[in-house]
Amino acid sequence: MSPKLAALFDVDGTLIDSNYLHVVAWWEAFRSQGHDIPMADIHRLIGMGSEQLVETLIGTSDDDLVAAHTDYYAPRLRQLRPFADAGELLRRTSKAGYAVVLATSASAKEAPHLRAALDADDAIDHMSTSDDADAAKPQPDILQISLDAVGVKAEDAVFVGDTVWDIEACKRAGIPCIALLSGGITARELTAAGATAVYADPAELLLGFDESLLGERAE
Numbered sequence: 001m002s003p004k005l006a007a008l009f010d011v012d013g014t015l016i017d018s019n020y021l022h023v024v025a026w027w028e029a030f031r032s033q034g035h036d037i038p039m040a041d042i043h044r045l046i047g048m049g050s051e052q053l054v055e056t057l058i059g060t061s062d063d064d065l066v067a068a069h070t071d072y073y074a075p076r077l078r079q080l081r082p083f084a085d086a087g088e089l090l091r092r093t094s095k096a097g098y099a100v101v102l103a104t105s106a107s108a109k110e111a112p113h114l115r116a117a118l119d120a121d122d123a124i125d126h127m128s129t130s131d132d133a134d135a136a137k138p139q140p141d142i143l144q145i146s147l148d149a150v151g152v153k154a155e156d157a158v159f160v161g162d163t164v165w166d167i168e169a170c171k172r173a174g175i176p177c178i179a180l181l182s183g184g185i186t187a188r189e190l191t192a193a194g195a196t197a198v199y200a201d202p203a204e205l206l207l208g209f210d211e212s213l214l215g216e217r218a219e
């Protein structure tokens with residue numbers, strides 16, 4: 001029997017404290033290819049697909065740059081740490097009757113490291129990565145793929161993310177988005193982008209779970 005509800009979670013910056021590790025890896029990658037890009041400019045685009053991020057910052061695609069980011073980020077995979085109560089939030093969501101899906105712009109190669117850091121496989125029903133989708137966020141492809149994987153319609157889903165790109169993808173997919181400040185984007189920006197609610201981090205969302213959109217829909 002298919003679940004009636006699905007909760008889709010972004011991972012980097014939402015459940016795992018990795019956004020700034022990505023920023024540094026991208027900064028090093030750009031410099032290695034002769035581009036001096038400020039870290040602040042890179043941070044604004046974290047959560048967007050790699051190809052789109054590169055094209056936005058230098059005006060053209062560059063596979064070598066994407067590959068360089070992968071190389072510079074790889075040693076940092078062992079530094080991945082979950083935000084406080086991230087795993088417990090997934091377990092609480094699963095207990096409330098949701099199919100819990102990780103929908104990340106990370107690659108399939110990164111996925112095992114992310115799941116190991118979260119240590120919550122008992123609560124995760126499915127994980128979709130950038131390898132599964134033709135287009136990354138802010139396109140909605142990965143969200144639709146995630147819903148199809150668990151047999152749930154967009155109107156019966158909730159997404160939890162940390163960037164305006166998450167929210168844009170959700171708007172295109174017809175899924176409400178709860179936003180967290182843990183990725184470094186301001187509440188004003190997330191609200192303006194269309195977040196249904198903004199919480200500080202997974203711990204605050206877990207604390208207010210019953211009153212949140214996740215709790216309301218579960219009832």
